[in-house]
Amino acid sequence: MELLDFNVITTSLPEFWRGLLMTLQLTGIALLCGFIAAVPLAVARVSKNHWVSGPVAAYTYFFRGTPMLVQLLLIYYGAGQWQWMQNAWAEGHPLWSLFREPFFCALLAFGLNTCAYTIEIIAGAMRNTAHGEIEAAKAMGMSRYKALQRIVLPSALRRMLPSYSNEVILMLQGSAIASAVTLVDLTGAARNVYSRHFAPFEAFIFAGLIYLVLTFMLVGLFKYAERRWLAHLAPRKASRRKEA
Amino acid sequence: MDALIEYSPSLLGGAWVTLKVALLSLALAVATGLLGAAFKLSDFLPLRLWTMFYTTIVRGVPDLVMMLLVFYGGQLLLNEVVDYFEWEFIEINPFVAGVLTIGFIFGAYFTETFRGAFLAVSTGQLEAGRAYGMTGWQVFWRIMFPQMLRYALPGIGNNWLVLLKSTAIVSLIGLSDMTSLADQAGRSTHQPFTFYLAVCALYLAMTAVSGYVLNRLTARYNVGVREAHV
Numbered sequence: 001m002e003l004l005d006f007n008v009i010t011t012s013l014p015e016f017w018r019g020l021l022m023t024l025q026l027t028g029i030a031l032l033c034g035f036i037a038a039v040p041l042a043v044a045r046v047s048k049n050h051w052v053s054g055p056v057a058a059y060t061y062f063f064r065g066t067p068m069l070v071q072l073l074l075i076y077y078g079a080g081q082w083q084w085m086q087n088a089w090a091e092g093h094p095l096w097s098l099f100r101e102p103f104f105c106a107l108l109a110f111g112l113n114t115c116a117y118t119i120e121i122i123a124g125a126m127r128n129t130a131h132g133e134i135e136a137a138k139a140m141g142m143s144r145y146k147a148l149q150r151i152v153l154p155s156a157l158r159r160m161l162p163s164y165s166n167e168v169i170l171m172l173q174g175s176a177i178a179s180a181v182t183l184v185d186l187t188g189a190a191r192n193v194y195s196r197h198f199a200p201f202e203a204f205i206f207a208g209l210i211y212l213v214l215t216f217m218l219v220g221l222f223k224y225a226e227r228r229w230l231a232h233l234a235p236r237k238a239s240r241r242k243e244a
Numbered sequence: 245m246d247a248l249i250e251y252s253p254s255l256l257g258g259a260w261v262t263l264k265v266a267l268l269s270l271a272l273a274v275a276t277g278l279l280g281a282a283f284k285l286s287d288f289l290p291l292r293l294w295t296m297f298y299t300t301i302v303r304g305v306p307d308l309v310m311m312l313l314v315f316y317g318g319q320l321l322l323n324e325v326v327d328y329f330e331w332e333f334i335e336i337n338p339f340v341a342g343v344l345t346i347g348f349i350f351g352a353y354f355t356e357t358f359r360g361a362f363l364a365v366s367t368g369q370l371e372a373g374r375a376y377g378m379t380g381w382q383v384f385w386r387i388m389f390p391q392m393l394r395y396a397l398p399g400i401g402n403n404w405l406v407l408l409k410s411t412a413i414v415s416l417i418g419l420s421d422m423t424s425l426a427d428q429a430g431r432s433t434h435q436p437f438t439f440y441l442a443v444c445a446l447y448l449a450m451t452a453v454s455g456y457v458l459n460r461l462t463a464r465y466n467v468g469v470r471e472a473h474v
Contacts, residue, residue, distance in 0.1 A: 065451045066444040067412035070423055074444065077430060078437030169303070176306035180416055187309055200316035204309055212304035 008202040012193045019189030020210060026103075026185060027175045030110035031168060038115045039157075042122035043148060056119065063116035069177045071113060076105035076181045102181040114171050121163045125156035158229045165222035169215055176211075186210060247433040248442060254429065255439070258422030259446050265342050265411045265421065270404060272347025277354020284359050295355065302352035308413050310349060315341040315417045342414035350407045357399035362388070364395040394465040401458040408450060422446060 009016075045056045063071065079085050079099040088096035098104040129152050137147035179188035190207035194200050227234075248255075283295040302310075319336045326334055365388055373383040415424035426443045430436030 062444070062448070065409075065448045067409040067423070067447060069412040069415070070426075070440055070443050070447070073423070073427065074437065074440035077427075078440050081430075081435050081437040173306035176308040177413065177416070179308075187306065187312075190309065191312065194312070194316060198320075200313060200320055204313035204317065208301075208305040208309050208313065211306055211309065212301065215304035 004202055004205075005197075005199060006202070008193065008197045008199045009206050012189070012197075012203075015184075015189045015193060016186065016206065016210065019184055019186040019207075022178070022183060022188075023172070023175055023185040026106055026110060026178055026183075027168075027172050030107055030114055030175075031171055033107075033111045034114035034118055037111075038118035038122055039153070041115070042119045042126060043153075045119055045123040046126050060116040060119050063113050064120065068109065068113045068174050069180060072106060072109040072177060072181060075099070075109050076102060079105075102178075102183050106175075106178045106181060106183055110171065110175060113174070114167060117167050117170075118164065121160050121167060122156060124163075125160040126152055128159065129156060159233070161222065161226050161230060165218065165226075168222070169218055172214060172218065173211065247429070247435050248438055251425075251429040251433070251439070254425050255422055255442060255446070258420060258425035259450075261339075261419065262411050262421045262423075262446075263450070265339065265346065265414055265419070266408050268343045269346035269350060269407060269411070272343060273350035273354050273403070273407065274400075276347060276351025277358050280351060280355030281358035281362055284355060285362060299352040299355055302349050307345065307349050307410055308416065311341065311345040311413060311417060314345045314348075338414060338417045338419035341417060342411070342419055346407060346410060346414075349410075350403055353403045353406075354400070357396050357403060358392070360399070361392045361394075361396035365391045390465070394469070397458070397462050397465060401454070401462075404454060404458075405451060408454065409447065412447075 041056050041059075044052050045060070047053045076099075085096055085099065089100060133151050133155070134147065137151045142150065175185060176187040178185045179191055184192065186207050190203040194203040197203070280295050280298065283291040286292060315336060315338065318341060322334055322336055326332070369387050369391065370383055373387040378386065411421065412423045415421050415427070418424070422443050426439035427436070430439040433439075
């Protein structure tokens with residue numbers, strides 16, 4: 001038996017390409033929306049008022065404590081349980097009809113999930129802001145909003161970079177479950193190739209390699225970003241100690 | 245709600261399957277992680293390179309892709325082997341495939357956790373053990389391991405929580421864990437939302453119990469450590 005049949009891969013390249021585009025769209029849009037929503041919610045998360053921070057804490061607790069696959073299934077298959085939702089579908093309601101679309105449901109699940117993790121990452125970075133910086137902002141007579149905008153957020157959003165790069169990579173890999181709701185992403189393409197040619201090694205190793213390359217690119221991108229925006233925190237070259 | 249009560253024995257049975265997958269994977273991952281950490285800290289270059297290769301692959305490839313590879317690819321390999329030796333057909337079990345894959349993946353994360361923890365134990369302790377005439381194994385088991393565990397526990401806790409959640413994907417290769425049983429119950433009662441929400445609640449319950457156990461363990465392994473409070 002030939003272990004790897006490269007013909008299987010070359011004939012399915014267009015399929016893998018479409019799958020790759022789907023994976024990139026899903027992760028890209030989910031990460032972008034999740035991040036945009038996470039910034040104000042992280043500000044709410046660190047609020048001293050429990051009525052403000054409590055709901056955000058409950059949201060992140062739920063989404064960080066349960067598997068993303070179950071969240072996706074809950075949104076995609078669960079929506080149809082409600083009579084009013086089915087009525088809205090029958091009427092062709094523009095908003096609720098989106099819940100019949102697997103692409104929208106996957107975006108919603110992934111976006112809500114990454115948003116929850118991103119909130120905690122940003123909130124953690126905000127809590128770690130040096131006390132002196134905040135006191136200085138107050139002494140300068142800045143309002144809470146001004147201090148957030150000028151002092152706390154710019155530095156927190158930089159310091160979050162290393163942990164956020166982890167989240168971005170986990171999101172890319174987590175998006176592989178999109179094939180559970182009939183979407184043909186990179187993993188879905190590999191599953192189709194597998195079932196057509198009965199060639200599990202070709203299909204899944206090739207898909208895995210593409211994911212690996214994407215991950216390396218992301219790691220490189222974040223290394224560059226850290227050099228650019230975290231240069232002030234890098235250890236000085238001359239006094240760099242041997243890593244333990 | 246009636247449907248939930250009616251199906252609760254099945255769902256709880258699924259929760260037990262999920263827990264079994266998670267605990268067996270944890271055992272495999274911890275064993276792999278200890279071995280990986282030992283390899284990574286060894287003086288022998290090929291071992292270090294091999295472990296580096298292993299941890300890089302695991303971080304770069306989604307768990308689902310790896311699980312599908314193990315499940316379908318493993319079956320194909322097994323068929324070849326079975327044909328060669330003219331045995332009876334053996335079917336690869338989704339439970340075994342799930343445990344092997346999750347154990348393999350999290351072995352890489354535990355490798356990093358244990359590597360850091362091994363380095364954190366001061367060498368004076370190990371030298372003292374040697375000076376008392378302990379064998380290498382005794383030094384490891386009596387001195388290295390208990391102290392290493394203290395440094396490793398926060399990482400172990402994190403890895404375990406992520407591992408627990410990643411067990412949900414075994415439902416995609418046909419194992420009747422709680423996610424897949426909730427899917428079946430949701431379809432037959434037309435109440436998928438209720439059942440998936442119940443699965444979420446069960447996962448949250450498992451997380452909460454794990455948090456309690458981890459706190460107890462942390463307290464146990466930090467006995468005698470001086471702490472300062474601001």
